Amino acid sequence: MNLKELLIKTDVRPYAMSARFGLEKESQRVTLDGALAQTEHPQILGNRSYHPYIQTDFSETQMELITPVADSIMETLRYLAAVHDVAIRSTGKSEMLWPLSMPPRLPENDRDIKIAKLDKYEDILYRRYLAREYGKRKQMVSGIHFNFEYGEELIARMYKAQEECKTIEQFKNVLYMKASRNYLRYRWLITYLFGASPVSEWGYFTEEENRPTEPVRSIRNSSFGYRNREDVKVSYTSLEEYIDDIQTMVENGVLSEEKEFYAPVRLRGGKCMADLPKKGIRYIELRNIDLNPFAPMGIDGDTMQFMHLFMLFLLWTEEKEQADEWVATGELLNEQIALTHPFAQITLPAEGDRIFSEMMDMVTELGIYGQKELLTTYQEQLRTPEMTISGKMWTIIEANSNTELGIVYGKEYQSIAFERPYQLAGFRHMELSTQVFLFDAIQKGLEVEILDENEQFLKLKHKAHVEYVKNANMTSLDTYIVPLIMENKTVTKKILKQAGFRVPGGDEFTSLEDAERAYLKYENQAFVVKPKSTNYGVGISIFKDGASGKDYLEALSLAFKEDTSILIEEFMEGTEYRFFVLDNEVKAILLRIPANVVGDGVQTVEELVAEKNLHPLRGTNHRAPLELIQLGELERLMLKEQGLIISAVPEKGQVVYLRENSNISTGGDSIDVTDQLDESYKKLAIDAVAALGARICGIDLIIPDKTIPADKGAHTYGIIEANFNPAMHMHIYPYSGTGRHLTMDVLKLLYPELFEQSDSI
């Protein structure tokens, strides 16, 4: 079957690049000086019996990070980045992930290399068998497993364009078998470009004679790597022969199980191999990619992009020999490339050029956009071995040492992960609360899926239990009517009032005439005029000592410009506190203070602002828990009102406000006061939220004097507003006071089963 002809067809071509990806990446946990960690797998990471993303491979120290299957490389890498962030931050600052495929210096005593402490006894038994059969040390090598699936639509359209195969499963098998054979034939190029295990640390090789004497491109991909014994031989001529060979070896005891077959290519799909002929191969697993120490996650986008094009090339290019010969040639070439010096020129540049030239043609003929530069870059490496990964590594190792290479990059990647602990790598465009929530969900071992990134829409899954979550706080925990109640200020107030709570008195008006007529009522009292539907924004006028008729009318017309309904409300004096109530508990109370600096008698306002803006929690555009304080027009005006300019030097202790409003988004400070407010206020907030029927709610109370308990006086409080989409990140990372990890609390409510046996959250 000529797959190239199928690919070129008009209605196949546009789908050529559709594919699915999944990565597994192993790394050894090490101390900061590069010794194998002696600690257990971090307990905070939930339970390995179900964790979908963070597992351990052979040893307790060998973390295996797994991405979900994704439709694009970008998606795959962002998941890998996120899982890295979670793994590293959960491991703590005293350890790091070893960035090299070859393990760090191993302990002298085999007993100090601990087999992963898994729940299932059979998993431990299998590892004990491997330790006996291959030795513990050989197992400590790490790498990337690259799972690749041709796009469903691509396969369907190719299948439709041919007639030889009678079922799509049959067709898939033809496709993946060709890809596998060609991969084995050409994988020397992958080893050349991406091989990254030039030397080993002490303790990896036990027999002095049986090891490379020179630095090489990839120990891991050579015969010195971790691989099956020589009598393990499998034919790729057909899927049937492949399966037959493996099954025979298992029956004869050459292999203990199917999965002990360590080829650089594995055919996947179905629960066991025997399913493949009928179900069809679903995807291919490439196991020969070394960890790239120059990529924070062990692999970068360019490598993945090249691998994708290479996979397409494997269908595109003709097979020129019988299968077994073809594969055997590939083996020989690969061994040769793997075991030559990283700086050595290759002996077969012509075949390399042919591959790239065919790939160029393919990209052109299939109309694949913007990949030529990438191909050119890699093609150039054919003649500049020092630019390959192993080449670059050797440059460093030669000048320093392999250990130092590992430690320097390992530390670097660890410190990046801790740099902005409120963010989650890969998802930095999402809202902060969602980033923290995703972090928590990944940490605890929930399957997460981003259904809509711009809308902060997540799907969570644990076993059969699915939950959808938006903005990290909109969940199935609340009923639909609850946010509708809170969205409507009039309805919220009516319900709270009927339940006996103190809310600002007032009226709703839908006609200017009626509103005008109410002037007499408000003339002499403190009141607020506001549009009904907007939140603290435009169209609001506050009169703390009554208003003249003229000002009143102006306020009305201002409010009516924003909405067809306006509210005139009693103005309540006091300090506003945000209570975050979750499932009948006050989880956090926050005080928000307008942007300010405190004088030291030395620095100018401008210098004080610059200094305060150095705070690690301050950033811009809502991607940090606090915003940078600005010195724009509004701030200068505010200074002016206090008789200051930005070059003035405030006295020691003098609080200088830069803003009138207390929004965090305009540089305000968030102060956690959860432990400072009287229980009576907490009870009040809980009861009010219960009256609204909500389980997740941010409720704003005005409290004139917090030293007087809520139940000890007439006007001790007023309820201003209830928010069904309350920001959580400002409680988690306040400017001062204790952070309250609310996202984990929400997660706990959604998935109590994950927390029942866990000791810590």
Add this chain to the structure above:
Amino acid sequence: MNLKELLIKTDVRPYAMSARFGLEKESQRVTLDGALAQTEHPQILGNRSYHPYIQTDFSETQMELITPVADSIMETLRYLAAVHDVAIRSTGKSEMLWPLSMPPRLPENDRDIKIAKLDKYEDILYRRYLAREYGKRKQMVSGIHFNFEYGEELIARMYKAQEECKTIEQFKNVLYMKASRNYLRYRWLITYLFGASPVSEWGYFTEEENRPTEPVRSIRNSSFGYRNREDVKVSYTSLEEYIDDIQTMVENGVLSEEKEFYAPVRLRGGKCMADLPKKGIRYIELRNIDLNPFAPMGIDGDTMQFMHLFMLFLLWTEEKEQADEWVATGELLNEQIALTHPFAQITLPAEGDRIFSEMMDMVTELGIYGQKELLTTYQEQLRTPEMTISGKMWTIIEANSNTELGIVYGKEYQSIAFERPYQLAGFRHMELSTQVFLFDAIQKGLEVEILDENEQFLKLKHKAHVEYVKNANMTSLDTYIVPLIMENKTVTKKILKQAGFRVPGGDEFTSLEDAERAYLKYENQAFVVKPKSTNYGVGISIFKDGASGKDYLEALSLAFKEDTSILIEEFMEGTEYRFFVLDNEVKAILLRIPANVVGDGVQTVEELVAEKNLHPLRGTNHRAPLELIQLGELERLMLKEQGLIISAVPEKGQVVYLRENSNISTGGDSIDVTDQLDESYKKLAIDAVAALGARICGIDLIIPDKTIPADKGAHTYGIIEANFNPAMHMHIYPYSGTGRHLTMDVLKLLYPELFEQSDSI
């Protein structure tokens, strides 16, 4: 205490008109020829043991319609109108409500006047006692009970402005006692203006001698009315004496219970009279208002407005004599006014003028807006008795008969109630579904409260069970995340696809460049380009046979004008059906057909449209289940495309479409096809809605051929959209096919307890 001085104070005055109202209105159920109904209270009206709005008074035929307490007259009257609508439509077309205070012609035999069949035995015993004591016939008289409460803020501010009373309860008692005494003193004016029982029908008076010989203003308010025996005497000097007198009479057996005291004024608050001194009188019940046959609900807004001002006047005006004398004078004057001929001039115009003059002063001094015209109108009636209600009645009775007056107006009001059965009087500004839902809720005996009229926001209550409902379909039945899922087309499609349902394939784009690049994929297939967030509206382009590059780019820019995200989706051919799924059942399936007429070979298009528009369900502005078909530009263009103009005469049977889109809002027809679609499609809709987690959902399926079951083919259906706010009225009142009473189904889900014992819904 000078209450007038308190009222005038600056911070009291603006609150003078704040008040609360409640009405109870009795009416006899009669046949269309004016005979007392012999049927039972309609079973469809739920259970009288808890029904808050529709009860029976003395007899099984005497409906008592009760409004909830409301803050304004408008609010009170709209509830009364709604309760009327429900009562009349639930009673059916073969009976009506007798619009007069004096009962219709009563049966010869007392046994045919049936005591109300109430659940509680003590209620029946009390009615039996009344029948023995006063006779059944006297009990058959009907009227309005007007419950009035001075506004909370008004009382609080008056209380604050005085010093005599030490508690607000004490102050309330002073207030209401003065109002009561003055009411009794001046109530002759109410009898004069609103008295409306000039004559009686056969069978009301049993003794020939003891009845008025001439027509009068108000039999009901005279000594011939239904009142206590002469030895029942109560002093209004103070609350204490009032209570003491009544309690003594109950002890002495002059009265059987407190409630047997039938004064025109009752002091209310607390569970029994003994509570009043401590708890304070909460409101006053005025019982002397006759049914006004010229008002569809027995009382009109002007009467209520006058009563309100009159209540304020009762506080404003001085008491000039000792309490008992003052009240006794009032009694005499009232009896005199009640028993004079409706056309007779009154003997004391001076006192009348003084009352009006004082009321005018009061309105001026308190700054009460726009009431002078009303006062002038009523003042004029002091000298034009034929303009009073009893005067107008007598004009008609003299020329015809009292029976005819009752029948003509009774029928008129009945026919109004049935005119637009899809609407609910008093709430016609709300959405149709909410109107029908409110009707159902009132019918079944739920307490309803409109929390926000413009937002269709309701509160329902039955015993302790409260539910909030928006748009009649947004409830606590669904969780919050469900509408968020449906609101997001991408998320909805992902979830449905993951669950195995067929949804249009496609992509979401947030950049024009990426969207442009996808052209090759769509070039040759049927597809739709649409903005992500809007519903079938602007920005949508449909290409049924692929698109040229130019058209494609145009469609992209059109869609991107509406949203920052656009969708390009496979276009699915077939007929679109709306499935309304409620709690895992398909309750209705609707087919929507574009505005059309069917030719008869005689009439022009214009005539056919006019004829079709006569359909009782067609109206404008969404206040009818179907909209009028227009003949605007779009319709004329559509005609032109079919080679027609509006004066053309289509052939017999020729279907002429006036619109391309099938929206009901542009004149489309709604066709119920619930019983016509295969069970397999219903199962599909139910399963899809379940996958979205919804309990209330309108889901749109494209079905190319409904004769092929959903599970018998490859592409038998496609799911287009799921709607979390599906219109219900179009299913309840379709253009053709069976109406599906969905609002009642929703109610049943919310309040299963109301339906458990009920036989019919």
